[in-house]
Every structure is written in structure tokens, then in C-alpha cells.
Amino acid sequence: MRVNPNPLPDLLSAIAQTQRQINTDLQQISSAQSINLPSDDPAGAAVLVRNAAKSAETDQFLRSASGLSGEMQNADSVLSSVITILQRAISLGTEGANGTSNASDRAAIATEVQGIQSELVNLANLSYQGKFVFAGTATQTAPYVLDANSPSGITYVGNSNANTVTVGDNLTVKANLPGSQLFSAPGSDMFQAIQDLITNLQGGSNIDAAVNEVSNAYEHINAQRVFYGNAINQLNTQQTFLHNQVTQLAEQANTAGGADLSRVISDLVNAQTSRQATLEAVSKTQQTNLFDYIK
Amino acid sequence: MQRIFSQGSDITSSIVSGQVGGLLEARDRQIPDVQSRLDALASALATQINKVQAAGFDLSGNPGTNLFNAPSASGAAASVAVAITNPSLLAASSDGTPGNNGNVEALYALRNQAIVNGETPTEYYSNLVFNIGSASADAKADQSASNLVLQRLNDQRASVSGVSLDEEAANMMRYQQAYAASAQVISAINSMMQTVINMKNS
Numbered sequence: 001m002r003v004n005p006n007p008l009p010d011l012l013s014a015i016a017q018t019q020r021q022i023n024t025d026l027q028q029i030s031s032a033q034s035i036n037l038p039s040d041d042p043a044g045a046a047v048l049v050r051n052a053a054k055s056a057e058t059d060q061f062l063r064s065a066s067g068l069s070g071e072m073q074n075a076d077s078v079l080s081s082v083i084t085i086l087q088r089a090i091s092l093g094t095e096g097a098n099g100t101s102n103a104s105d106r107a108a109i110a111t112e113v114q115g116i117q118s119e120l121v122n123l124a125n126l127s128y129q130g131k132f133v134f135a136g137t138a139t140q141t142a143p144y145v146l147d148a149n150s151p152s153g154i155t156y157v158g159n160s161n162a163n164t165v166t167v168g169d170n171l172t173v174k175a176n177l178p179g180s181q182l183f184s185a186p187g188s189d190m191f192q193a194i195q196d197l198i199t200n201l202q203g204g205s206n207i208d209a210a211v212n213e214v215s216n217a218y219e220h221i222n223a224q225r226v227f228y229g230n231a232i233n234q235l236n237t238q239q240t241f242l243h244n245q246v247t248q249l250a251e252q253a254n255t256a257g258g259a260d261l262s263r264v265i266s267d268l269v270n271a272q273t274s275r276q277a278t279l280e281a282v283s284k285t286q287q288t289n290l291f292d293y294i295k
Numbered sequence: 296m297q298r299i300f301s302q303g304s305d306i307t308s309s310i311v312s313g314q315v316g317g318l319l320e321a322r323d324r325q326i327p328d329v330q331s332r333l334d335a336l337a338s339a340l341a342t343q344i345n346k347v348q349a350a351g352f353d354l355s356g357n358p359g360t361n362l363f364n365a366p367s368a369s370g371a372a373a374s375v376a377v378a379i380t381n382p383s384l385l386a387a388s389s390d391g392t393p394g395n396n397g398n399v400e401a402l403y404a405l406r407n408q409a410i411v412n413g414e415t416p417t418e419y420y421s422n423l424v425f426n427i428g429s430a431s432a433d434a435k436a437d438q439s440a441s442n443l444v445l446q447r448l449n450d451q452r453a454s455v456s457g458v459s460l461d462e463e464a465a466n467m468m469r470y471q472q473a474y475a476a477s478a479q480v481i482s483a484i485n486s487m488m489q490t491v492i493n494m495k496n497s
Binding site (some may be wrong): 013047140164 | 337390395400403417420421435442446450455457458460463
């Protein structure tokens, strides 16, 4: 059978093919990605898009969780201070109720309790990153203000709402307890109790009842504080989970779109060898024909 | 957009093959298709976000205004832009109190809602990327397949009509030999004629 006497175009096209392979390999090596264009692997590229979206979302969950956790730790430590101070108020009250204290002792104790009162107002007006933590969602103004018209001497100007924050795919956590539920809950109003204690210490009667009120408030706050402890634990667990998820997503992205360097490099070496060999073969074979042998 | 005319009539749409046909296909069909899908994504996102924004209240307690310029009917992806410059205009609150984050949660929930042609924005976009990649990969595969066919055809044609130097050399030798042989015949006849002529003369 007669064969194509001029195979050069075929050989050139083979060389071009090898060159294309070399370019692709070089691109994969330099970017460390096996997918540099969607057409390299359409399904893989789509997976990478979803992966990137999921990663960004997980990062955001992490930021929300760590921010919220910071705020809650702050609130929790304030509640712990409030509890210590209330304990001090209870022991002062008990001391005042003791039959051995006289009127001037009680006046001195009442002054000390007044100091406690303003300390408590300060604590309840805790602000974290520019917002008042115990004001419900009215976070731009201090929730507890001195008010001579109020029976407790202090008015709550916050609201009783709470925010929820999304920190996971199907996980939202309540972000705050409003002051109206913590410090000035009906029946266990801390400020009312302290005010009563001051009044009764000054008046010298019913001090025991006022001490009881304070310990009611103390118990109530102690019980409510569990919310923050639980939420902080939950957020910590969630952060660990999210960190794991970030690692997993990075692994997935690498599986879907990372270049397998050892394979790409061996491909590259093969392609280069093949190209070199083709070039040499072309330069050798085209030299002789029958004319060279005539005569 | 450039059109192609022949003797006064527009023949752009009748060019369906060749390099020009391919370029026209990309310019008039593929690229506008991708653009319109990007526009649909941008437009749906902007519209939905504006809608949620309008349902909430900004830091001062006023109802939320548009976060994005209202998207135009076409070219939404190219023209979409943030309309506010003051971050306190973000309608984060769902009840008007400054610390409430209810509307932010609503904005955030959009990510899992089927707001673009029945798909979530991420799904829609990843499908778009898949389609572009697959169209481009298809075209490349078609091209290399056609190239192979072309090569084989060229090969076949050349195997019939290509000029082989060896063959030509062999033919030349053959003709040269025939020529030499004919010359010999003529020379033999000539010499015979000479003999005959000489016979007459002697």
C-alpha cells in the first residue's frame, strides 16, 4: 500500500499536542491547582464553587461564635461580681439585723450598702464593644438610670427582648438576657431589695425581711447565670466543630482541585522527553531519499 | 455589534461553520446566554436583599432603604452597585430597637433560599460555572476530534496524491533507461542503414 510520503504535518501536530501537555503541566505546577479553568473539570469547578461558599459561611459562623462568646464571658464575669457583691450585702444586712448593732452602726452599714447599690448599677450598665449588654435590644443607652420617683431608686429603660445569633447550619443561640429578666425581674428585683435594705437599716425595722429579699435576688441571679455558662459551653463546642469543618473543607477543596504534583511532574518529564525524541527523529528521517543513491 | 453583509444583505446568521461561524456562535449565543444568567443572579440577589432590607429598620429606627440600586432589566450584573455609603443605614433591626439583629438573620437566611430561578444563589452560580466549563470542554473535545479526522483525511489523500521522491526517482530511472534503450535502438537502426548505404556504394 502506498503511504503518505510527507508525514511532517502529522508530526508537527503531534509536537503541538505534546507542547500543549507541557503547558498544562507547567500551569498546574505553578498554581498547585489541577483546575485552572472551569473547562479543565466542569464538575470539579462546580464543587470548588460550593466549597468556597461553604468555607466563607463557616468562617462567618466562627467569627460570630467567637464574638458572641467574648461578649458572654464578659457578661458572665460581671454576673459573678454581682453575686459576690450581693453576698456581701446579705452579710452586711445580717450584721445590721443582729440585736447588738445600734443605730449608728446601722447607719454606717446603710452607707456601705449605698456604695454597693451604685456599684451594682455600674455593673448592670456593662457595655461591651459600645453596646450595653443587659439592655435587651435597646443597646445604645445605659439600661439602669437613677430615678428618685421609682420605689427602688432606679429605673430600667432597656427592653425585654433577646437576639438570636446563627452560629451553625441549624444552630442558633440566644445571645443575651435582658436586665428585666436578670436584675429587675418582678418578685426578685435586686435594686428594690437593696433599696429596701437601705431604708430598713436606716429605719431599724424589718431588716430581716429586706435581707430575705436580697437573698431572693441573689438566688434568682445565680439561677439565671446558668444561661451564660451553658451558652459559653455550647459556643466553645461549636467553635471546635467549626474549626474541624474548616480543615475538612480545605481537604475537600484540595481533593477536588489540588494538583497531584508527583503525577503532574512525571507527566511533564514524559512530555518533554517525547517532544525531544520526536524532534530528533524528524530531523534524522527527512534527510535521505533515492536520489541520494543514484549514480 | 458588527454584522456581516454580502451585496447589501445581512448574512451574519447564515454563517454557521468555520472559524467565523465559531466566533459568531460565541459572540451571539454563548456569551449573551452566560451574561443573562449572571444578570438573573445579580438581579435576584439585589431585589431580594432590598426586600428584606425594606422590612427592617436601620440604626436610627427608620425603615430600611435599598442596599443595592434597583437592578435594571438587562445588564444587572454589570450595573449592580451598593446604594448606601453609611453603614448605620443597614436595616439590621426587625423591631426598630438599635440592638436587635432579627433582620440580619433574615438577610442571612437568604443564602439558603431558592431565590434565583428556584435555586439558592450558590447552587445557581455553581451550576453556571459547571455549564460554562462543560460548554468549553465540549468545544475543545469537538475541536480535537475534528482535528484528528482532518489529519486522517489529509493522510489518506496524501497517500494517494502525495509526491514521493523515492517514487519519482525510480520513475526517472525507468524513463532514463527507456530513453537510453530507445537511443540504442535508433543507433542500431542507424548503423544498419549505414551498412545498407555502404553496400550500394561499393
